[in-house]
Amino acid sequence: MIYSPGTEQFALLHPFHLVIDEQMVLRQMGPAIPQLVPGLRAGEPFANRFQVQRPRIQPTYDAVRAMQRAAFLLECLANGVILKGQMLVDEPRRMILFVGSPVIDDRTKLKEYGLTLSDFPMHDSTADLMELFSHFDSLIGEYGVEKIRTIGDNYMVVAPPASRPCPGPGAHGPGDVRVYPKPAALPKPTSGLQDGPQLGSGHRRRDRPQEIPV
Amino acid sequence: MYGMVNLAIEGLLTERYGHSVWQSIKDKAAPGIDRFLTMEQYPEDVTQGLVVAAAEITGRPTDEILNEIGEYFTGYAQRSGHGELLDIIGSNLPEALDNLDNMHTRVALAFPDLRPPSFWCTDVDEHSLILHYLSERSGLAPMIPGAVRGLGRLFDTEATVRQVASREDGADHDQFLVTFDAKSQG
Secondary structure, three states, X not given: OOOOOOHHHHHHHOOOOEEEEOOOEEEEEOOOHHHHOOOOOOOOEHHHHEEEEEOOOOOOHHHHHHOOOOOEEEEEOOOOOEEEEEEEEEOOOOEEEEEEXXXXXXXXXXXXXXXXXXXXXXXXXXXXXXXXXXXXXXXXXXXXXXXXXXXXXXXXXXXXXOOOOOOOOOOOOOHHHHOOOOHHHOOOOEEOOOOOOOOOOOOOOOOOOOOEEO | OEHHHHHHHHHHHHHHHOHHHHHHHHHHHOOOOOOOXXXXXXXXXXXXXXXXXXXXXXXXXXXXXXXXXXXXXXXXXXXXXXXXXHHOOOOOHHHHHHHHHHHHHHHHHHOOOOOOOEEEEEOOOOOEEEEEEEOOOOOOOOHHHHHHHHHHHOOOOOEEEEXXXXXXXXXXXXXXXXXXXXXXXX
């Protein structure tokens, strides 16, 4: 290959990147990192600001070098936000490059973390997912279902038994979510039954019901 | 520990020894639990207790039981909703082992309470590799040889697994020498 982006383009493509030296001192960070970790400056020890959640290693140059094939989860100690990405070791320069982005599936949390949608690069799917989930949030009230949680890119809702009659033909149903955002991204709904105690706001069961493709 | 592991133990012991033997193992180790649920969290000592009770009731060593649980686990995971994940874990055994950590990280993202172990490979050649295993739990390392053989079965690959470093003997983490046929690399 003959092409490589310049530093400015690199920063635009990877606004959440980190460059860490052999002593695990932060040497450079993407433009969105200071918003996420207020007050962070180059020259600070990596471990003061981040904890490696996955893989289960101590953050040393050698340990990271051994785990370059692993997906990394870095926890920002300031606010608990998880950055998911990969670590590359530049052996000749004895530097570690982390490229990744925050794992956030709820748009309302962005502000809390000092971020906006424009902090995410276009090639990152996090913003799309957040937007899709916001759309689901606005829809579920109409159907008397309760959002349990999002699990990765799954959006989980429950309905109590026989809460209302089934919508007739032509009524709104799973098709509501199918039209959004574009045909290429059709969600695959699955549904199931749970025969445990009735769900209540105080006592939530998280047993995954038997999945039945809709 | 999520119930999935306890359910795998139930599946294995029921298959091998019948329902009534399983029932007495469960009554001994987890008398208060009617049935295990995949996504429910259970105390760690429930899992340990099931293995110990199984060893006592069947008269077999706990390490052997753990080894069998490991071997059973891959197939169980495949049948219980994780088949799609296992389909994309790699195209042969060494590749799958190399991706094992990555797969656990993805699952950990979906289930924040999950505290999965880490795996990585070194000394990889055509016929063998060293698999490193690091868990915050202790005592489950005997599952690994079985689990690797079970994973090998997904690729029609016979694997032999020998522990070469053990945390119990003071090593930093457990290590296993995995050998497999070269034809599985295709």
